[in-house]
Amino acid sequence: MMKKSNLINDRKLAFRFHFPAFFVLLFITLIPLLYTFRLSLFNYQLSIPGSDKEFIGLANYIELIHDAEFFKSIGITLLYVFVSVFVEIVIGIIIALILNKIPFMRRIFTSAILIPMMIAPLVIGLMFSFFTNPQFGLYSYIVNYFELPLPTVLTDKPAIALVTLMIMDIWEWAPYMALVFLSGLQSIEGEFYEAAEIDGANGRQIFWKVTIPLMKPIIAVSGLLRAMECLKEFDKPYIFTGGGPGNATEVIDLFTYKQAFTQFRFSYASALCVVLFITLIVLGVFYEKFTMKEN
């Protein structure tokens, strides 16, 4: 009996401790989320008076399924996320390996490579805009001066514009990956390497058979987290290309923003947000399952 009573008391205490956090989350997350879902079932368009009361059920979701621009935007976003995160992982591993091998100046380097990550994405977009300006930017000057076989205009061609955005993201986030991987490398016990060396493994074999398998969980988790963050990209394309040329760099958040704040189709934009939210939830579940499995 005593035990049960203690359990109830513990639960009450736990509830009291959790309540403030739950209360805050309720207001800042759950209520806006439910409101967004409700909005997505209406035909609310700021340019049409009274449209906020026009209930249309799942019509916005059905329209979304038939919206070619939405699917193109999804495709661009997935390509952007996949390439950016993949390259960030590769560069991150390379930088981490170098820093791990060269302890000299490691602290200064690790601090210095954090700088891109600390700059607001909007500022990065602006920086690259100035840097790559075809007439007055340093980039075009260097390309012209050394007659490099590179395009001087980075926003004219769809593929080049998208690749430039990927480079911006990689520049910003590869250092973060490097730091995470460096901590992972440093946590690998030296015994593994000693055993491999005794067995006669060379450097390449040690890397592929020891380092990478032991780093796999940390690579997967940080990659997944970055992918979730990258899916929400908005600032850099908004500033750098505005989604163009055409809609070649219109990632899903930019597409949603345009629906809501330039076309004022709030309900349709809400439906997009709900779909994006569900996608992120699915990714989140994968992430949780993965980490639980590893634990």
Added chain:
Amino acid sequence: MKKALVFLLVLTIGFQAFAGGKSETAVVSDDPVMQYAGTTLNLIMEQNATTDAIEALVPQFEELTGIDVVIEKAPYDDVIQKETLAFVSGQGAYDLISAPYEYLGNMVVNGYIQSIEPFLEGESLIEGFDKNDRIEALWAACGDWEGTLYGTPENLCTMFYAYRKDLFENETEKADFLAKYGYELAIPTTWQQYRDIAEFFTREKGELLAGEPLAQAFYGVSMSGKRHQATVFEWMNYMWSFGGNIFDEEGNIAIDDAKTIEALQYYVDLTEFAPPGVSSKTWDEQTTELQQGIVAQAICFNDCTPSIENPDESLMVGKYGYAQYPAGEKQTSHFGGWGYYIPTDAKNPEAAWLFLEWFLSYDVQRNLAENGFFPSLASLYDDESLNSIPYWEASKVAFENSTSRPRIPQWNSMCEVMQLEISMAIAGEETAEQACRNMAAEFNEILAGALPVTYQ
């Protein structure tokens, strides 16, 4: 509990003390101009040189009326968002707003703004304000919706032709041009001539221009091509001039008409003679190119000319001539003004009107005209002392020829479609014909149930 109550009381008093900041209570005065003294007037305007010029004069208004003016400035794209969100919230965030005139229909139909006619009928309080001294067409474009005035002009602008006068008058260039094309180098009167000039002046680094070797490449024309309103507005000049239009005379969609397609094809082809990166350019980059002197000609908004003729900002002061671009089938000029509007939920509409009377008074408008602003008072265009402004005469003619874009509530969505499709055509992702057909299809969806458009 007691402590909590005391804390709440202190918090409430503190909040009121700080939130109040400035008293909203009007100070009673016998002078009618001072009757709203102590009121705070909240405005939102685009962040540009015109707003800065108006802001610099605002202390005069504050001294005259005792009204405190708070101007919130935002970039072009953000102004409409902020205003629309303020309208929807209905909290009276702004007493006076500045907005592009094409949003008039949207604002009126939604009941966001109020008629200014009751104010116009009242007695004027500001000396120098004459409600009859106005250019009717500009007032109508900015404020008239189905016979009722909802606003006044604010920042007026229209598009015209800017060209390098010094190069057009250069004997070597003239001789070379004549030899190559068989006619005199002059302000173009046909679109073929416009293209010829663009082609003629497009030169590589190291080639000669006016007898001097070029330190960097030089281009025939400056253009906007970004997925942005600037591109749509610029292209609409070509569209009208080629004989195309968004709607036909009956109000049905005509954007896929052969003449419109031809106009878009011409625009796309012309980008060959523009500085690289057309797809990322708006009127801002176009102004910079003109200021830097790397282009021979452009069709631009006349409100960018003051900064081209400003020695603090431009390398090309006095080198441009201003005129009308080729007439084609119809001599036109894209009107791009902004208007002032009093929101329905404004907390101080009378004070807002007082501000408008002051803003539209002769001395204020004249002062602004001298600083690169285009006034809406008819009398100022007869003021000969302003004729010395290099772009003044061409602006007057352009205003007379100006054509407005549609002001219907759906225009915002239509413009968004045009931005995408024109940008796709420029990027080579679509042909001009595909782009125009797509625009027509999208317009049909956007305007479902609203066709034909008989009032715009």
